[in-house]
Amino acid sequence: MKSKNDALKINKIKKSKRFENLDVVIFLGPFLVVFFVFTILPVFISLFISLTNFNMLEFPDFVGLANYEKLFLNDDIFSLAMQNTLILAVITGPLSYIMCFAFAWLINEVPPKPRAFLTLLFYAPSLAGGFAYVWQIMFSGDSYGYINGFLMGLGIISDPILWLKDETWMFTVCVIIVLWQALGTTFLTFIAGLQTVDRSLYEAGAVDGIKNRWQELYFITLPSMRGQLLFGAVLNISGSFGIGPVITAIFGFPTNGYALHTIMHHLDDYGTVRFEMGYACAIATILFVISFAANKVFQFVLGRIGK
Amino acid sequence: MAKNKNVVVVDGVVQKQETVGIFRKRPKYDAEGREIHYKKKKLFKSRVNRSFGGDLFMFSFLLIGGLFMAIPLVFAISNSLKPLYELFLFPPTLFVKNPTVKNYTDLINIMSNSLVPMSKYIFNTVFITVVGTTLRVIFGTMASYPLSKRNFPGKKVIMQTVSLSLMFAAPAATIANYMTMSALGWIDTYWSLLVPAIGSSMAVYLVKNFVDGFPDAVLEAARIDGTGEFRLFFQIVMPNLKPAWMTLIVFAVQEYWNMGANIFIYREELKTLNYALSQVAAAGIARQGVAMAISVVMMIVPVITFVITQSNILETMATSGMKD
Numbered sequence: 357m358k359s360k361n362d363a364l365k366i367n368k369i370k371k372s373k374r375f376e377n378l379d380v381v382i383f384l385g386p387f388l389v390v391f392f393v394f395t396i397l398p399v400f401i402s403l404f405i406s407l408t409n410f411n412m413l414e415f416p417d418f419v420g421l422a423n424y425e426k427l428f429l430n431d432d433i434f435s436l437a438m439q440n441t442l443i444l445a446v447i448t449g450p451l452s453y454i455m456c457f458a459f460a461w462l463i464n465e466v467p468p469k470p471r472a473f474l475t476l477l478f479y480a481p482s483l484a485g486g487f488a489y490v491w492q493i494m495f496s497g498d499s500y501g502y503i504n505g506f507l508m509g510l511g512i513i514s515d516p517i518l519w520l521k522d523e524t525w526m527f528t529v530c531v532i533i534v535l536w537q538a539l540g541t542t543f544l545t546f547i548a549g550l551q552t553v554d555r556s557l558y559e560a561g562a563v564d565g566i567k568n569r570w571q572e573l574y575f576i577t578l579p580s581m582r583g584q585l586l587f588g589a590v591l592n593i594s595g596s597f598g599i600g601p602v603i604t605a606i607f608g609f610p611t612n613g614y615a616l617h618t619i620m621h622h623l624d625d626y627g628t629v630r631f632e633m634g635y636a637c638a639i640a641t642i643l644f645v646i647s648f649a650a651n652k653v654f655q656f657v658l659g660r661i662g663k
Numbered sequence: 664m665a666k667n668k669n670v671v672v673v674d675g676v677v678q679k680q681e682t683v684g685i686f687r688k689r690p691k692y693d694a695e696g697r698e699i700h701y702k703k704k705k706l707f708k709s710r711v712n713r714s715f716g717g718d719l720f721m722f723s724f725l726l727i728g729g730l731f732m733a734i735p736l737v738f739a740i741s742n743s744l745k746p747l748y749e750l751f752l753f754p755p756t757l758f759v760k761n762p763t764v765k766n767y768t769d770l771i772n773i774m775s776n777s778l779v780p781m782s783k784y785i786f787n788t789v790f791i792t793v794v795g796t797t798l799r800v801i802f803g804t805m806a807s808y809p810l811s812k813r814n815f816p817g818k819k820v821i822m823q824t825v826s827l828s829l830m831f832a833a834p835a836a837t838i839a840n841y842m843t844m845s846a847l848g849w850i851d852t853y854w855s856l857l858v859p860a861i862g863s864s865m866a867v868y869l870v871k872n873f874v875d876g877f878p879d880a881v882l883e884a885a886r887i888d889g890t891g892e893f894r895l896f897f898q899i900v901m902p903n904l905k906p907a908w909m910t911l912i913v914f915a916v917q918e919y920w921n922m923g924a925n926i927f928i929y930r931e932e933l934k935t936l937n938y939a940l941s942q943v944a945a946a947g948i949a950r951q952g953v954a955m956a957i958s959v960v961m962m963i964v965p966v967i968t969f970v971i972t973q974s975n976i977l978e979t980m981a982t983s984g985m986k987d
Contacts, residue, residue, distance in 0.1 A: 379892040380809040387806030388821065390862030395828050398839030405842070412845065455728075462725050472973060474725070476966070478732050483965040485921020485937060489944040489954045490739045502738070505755040536735065541914065541980075548980035569717055583984015590829050590985065597832040605923075605941075620834055627838035628926045640835040647832035 399644055406638035412631050423638035433614060434622055434639070441597065441618040445650070447531055449596035452538030456588060459539060460546035461573070475547060482540040488605035491533050495519035520607055523615040530616055533606060534599055542588035549584030553577055582658070589654050597647045600624070619643050743767070743955035750951050766952035770960070773943055773953060779931050781939065788920065788936040791853065792964075795860045796915040800908045803866030808896055810867065811874040812882060822871065826985060828864045837926065844927055855927035866911050872982045873907040874900070909975035917965045937961065 406423055410416035427434050463474045481487070494502045497518035504516040519529050553576070561576050578585065600620025607616055610625075619639060627636035737757070742750065744762040774781030809815065810822055840859075841850075849855040877900060885895050901908075923937040940961065944954035969976075 377815055380813055380815050383805045383809045383892075383896070384821075386861050387802050387867060388862075390802075390858060391825070391828075391864055391867075392862075393843060394840055394859045394862055395836065395864055396824065397843070398836035399831065401839035401842065402835070405839070412842070458724070459728055462721050462728075465721065466725075474729070475973065476970060477729055479969065480736060480962075480966060481732055483917055483969055484736070484958070484962045485917070485923070485965070487735065487739070487958055487962075489941070490735055490742075490958050493742070493951060493955075494735065494738065500751060500755065502755045502757075536732065539732075544976055545980045545983050548977040549984070551977060552981040581984070584980075586985040587983050590826075594830060594832045598834045600834060601923075623835070623838060624926070627841065633838065633842065636838045640838050643835040644831050647835070648830050651830040 402637040402640040405634055406641045408634045410633040423635050427638055436614055437617045437619050437622040445596040448534045453592045456539055456543040457546050460543055464550040478539045481537045491606050495529055521612045523613050526615045542591050545584050545588050549581040553580040593650045594647050739955050739958045743959045766956040769953050770956045784936045784939040792919040795857050795919040798860040799863050799866050799915045800911045802861040803863055804870050807867045807871035807874055810871050825864045825868055851929050869983055870907045873979050906975035906978040909972040910979040913968050913972050916968045920964050
């Protein structure tokens with residue numbers, strides 16, 4: 357039994373609702389458009405272009421899976437890059453993650469004032485952007501290089517080592533530098549997360565028979581900050597597949613003997629130097645898939661901690 | 664009792680207040696409106712379940728880690744103060760003996776003699792940092808408000824997409840973005856650097872989680888009083904999000920300030936300070952002292968922003984947890 361009046365009212369409400377949503381559009385719109393174009397769309401563009409041959413000038417022509425075929429079967433440097441990327445990610449990813457947590461946890465045990473200082477000290481390396489040069493001098497290959505000079509002074513080595521050119525050492529040096537800068541956003545997240553763990557849980561735990569700090573860590577702290585652990589992992593995993601600019605800054609491009617050639621370098625090489633966009637997009641797609649899969653695997657593992 | 668700032672008396676019981684970062688934490692209240700106080704932790708030993716051996720182990724671990732972090736920093740600062748002859752001593756020394764500021768004055772000389780005046784590089788970097796940071800903070804906070812406090816169709820999907828997008832290695836998008844930028848005609852302009860700042864998923868993710876903690880009752884009350892959504896956001900919500908946007912500022916400043924060579928920018932007069940400085944450093948070992956001075960100078964801005972905002976950052980990151 358709707359009268360005309362009621363219908364009008366409903367219309368009015370609907371109209372006002374539509375208006376209410378108008379400001380949502382204004383608030384959210386700009387972000388959503390840009391986010392979609394530069395973050396979501398690239399995944400699909402990469403996927404689509406990877407099935408074509410495209411040089412930015414002529415219209416892309418469809419070649420099916422030829423790019424992937426070439427990547428996996430005929431590109432030795434790609435398999436080398438893939439290998440380097442995976443090894444680097446498997447080593448620096450978990451190590452940096454553990455470092456972030458371990459240092460955050462230790463810093464959380466000291467009183468607030470030294471804590472603030474220690475936080476700054478440990479976070480400073482990731483604040484420092486242009487430090488590649490400092491590392492180059494430290495690991496410089498002649499006897500003026502500081503590491504060489506130091507080790508020779510101690511008598512550990514007799515001849516200077518070409519840290520940045522010698523394929524047996526490049527990898528180790530790279531891992532050291534990456535770990536030096538590893539305490540970034542994840543580290544801050546963990547420090548903040550540790551400060552929000554409910555203190556009464558610790559007291560209750562002590563009453564319930566928790567004997568030492570390791571048990572406390574495993575049974576109380578870790579489960580209480582599951583959210584932050586997951587967020588940190590997402591950042592670190594995505595980050596550890598994106599190690600590329602650091603390597604270029606310190607070791608140059610291409611690295612000696614392709615010893616530190618990663619997927620990122622291969623991508624830049626084909627995308628921004630040779631302009632073989634189809635091929636570059638195939639590489640990008642693979643990178644997307646790997647980092648996403650690694651994240652999912654970690655989520656699965658984390659889901660089992662403390663349960 | 665009044666001498667010690669950290670000590671407070673509640674219900675006749677002496678308790679100590681906890682601090683976060685370098686500032687005192689805001690007081691918290693329990694359900695009946697009484698202030699809650701936490702006991703302050705002492706250096707090691709005070710908490711239960713702490714063994715001396717464990718403390719020792721932890722302390723040495725922190726010490727080693729701290730040294731590892733500090734040595735390159737100390738090395739850079741010390742080398743930037745070394746006179747030329749000290750830079751080429753053998754065996755090399757970590758600490759400077761006769762400090763001089765000559766490297767810094769040399770830096771200023773080199774800067775004023777370069778092809779594109781160094782003031783241009785500085786202007787570019789400051790411009791990118793200020794505009795990029797502002798865009799990211801404003802649009803990031805604006806977008807996260809409705810995602811947290813309003814109901815509209817598609818809200819969940821958007822939020823899931825945002826957290827999903829954090830899982831992709833971002834650099835993989837560069838090639839596709841290069842094509843998009845060139846289709847838009849933005850290659851070699853600042854649009855290519857600044858527009859993506861609006862769509863930062865990280866910003867929206869962090870601020871959204873922070874806004875979730877903002878009491879709905881306040882919003883409801885203001886709406887009943889007839890406050891429009893825009894006034895509500897800019898006058899009531901925004902000031903309360905200070906820790907969140909401070910955090911965004913630090914992360915954004917860090918990113919834009921340190922931005923070096925970029926595939927979207929070719930023209931020399933659009934390049935940034937970090938790039939210019941890497942060129943100075945590329946002159947080789949003879950410019951070592953100057954290059955060290957540069958590295959130190961470049962660090963000052965991000966470090967200062969971080970020190971000022973540290974407690975705000977911790978407050979924001981505490982809410983950054985992800986649901987599985």
